[in-house]
Amino acid sequence: EAQVTQNPRYLITVTGKKLTVTCSQNMNHEYMSWYRQDPGLGLRQIYYSMNVEVTDKGDVPEGYKVSRKEKRNFPLILESPSPNQTSLYFCASSMRPGQGGVSGYGYTFGSGTRLTVV
Amino acid sequence: QKEVEQDPGPLSVPEGAIVSLNCTYSNSAFQYFMWYRQYSRKGPELLMYTYSSGNKEDGRFTAQVDKSSKYISLFIRDSQPSDSATYLCAMRSTGFQKLVFGTGTRLLVSP
Numbered sequence: 473e474a475q476v477t478q479n480p481r482y483l484i485t486v487t488g489k490k491l492t493v494t495c496s497q498n499m500n501h502e503y504m505s506w507y508r509q510d511p512g513l514g515l516r517q518i519y520y521s522m523n524v525e526v527t528d529k530g531d532v533p534e535g536y537k538v539s540r541k542e543k544r545n546f547p548l549i550l551e552s553p554s555p556n557q558t559s560l561y562f563c564a565s566s567m568r569p570g571q572g573g574v575s576g577y578g579y580t581f582g583s584g585t586r587l588t589v590v
Numbered sequence: 591q592k593e594v595e596q597d598p599g600p601l602s603v604p605e606g607a608i609v610s611l612n613c614t615y616s617n618s619a620f621q622y623f624m625w626y627r628q629y630s631r632k633g634p635e636l637l638m639y640t641y642s643s644g645n646k647e648d649g650r651f652t653a654q655v656d657k658s659s660k661y662i663s664l665f666i667r668d669s670q671p672s673d674s675a676t677y678l679c680a681m682r683s684t685g686f687q688k689l690v691f692g693t694g695t696r697l698l699v700s701p
Contacts, residue, residue: 512693578639
């Protein structure tokens with residue numbers, strides 16, 4: 473089954489304790505992205521990657537890191553989490569635009585990781 | 591001003607009603623328009639996608655884009671309780687990787 477898999481689904485941690493949220497896709501997609509979703513603010517992009525070893529900042533990158541060493545994996549790293557990073561996080565992937573016609577412009581999302589930082 | 595505006599709702603309708611969900615946007619470079627459905631505790635799933643202006647129909651769902659007014663709509667005919675979810679509009683420019691989302695409209699369809 474074509475999917476984006478995130479782990480863990482739920483995580484409660486303390487301020488300052490480094491954590492990693494893993495993301496893996498099995499669709500051979502070139503593009504991958506991390507979003508956070510907050511009430512009233514919607515989905516905001518944190519970081520994105522257009523291919524292996526190619527990453528760039530989205531709209532809200534402060535406090536996050538990413539890496540893309542393999543095509544299928546795109547982990548999100550919080551080196552020193554703070555309470556304002558409490559949120560619902562989604563990993564997503566897509567084909568390179570144009571590869572799949574109009575549908576190639578849509579992202580496939582994972583099921584989400586609910587992170588609470590206390 | 592946000593690039594994409596969407597009424598958060600909730601929108602409550604009885605089963606069988608026709609539902610209209612809408613978004614407005616400000617960036618005239620947007621060419622690709624999508625609607626995602628998000629159930630509680632799940633990730634968004636792609637429901638409909640269209641390119642530029644026009645209509646697209648898929649079963650009970652119809653997506654419309656009016657680029658001259660910078661306005662997009664999703665119509666749901668014969669709404670069902672299983673349609674109860676949050677509906678997110680999303681847009682993307684040619685050559686840009688980023689999807690820009692509306693904040694979502696919560697829809698409740700009562701039996």
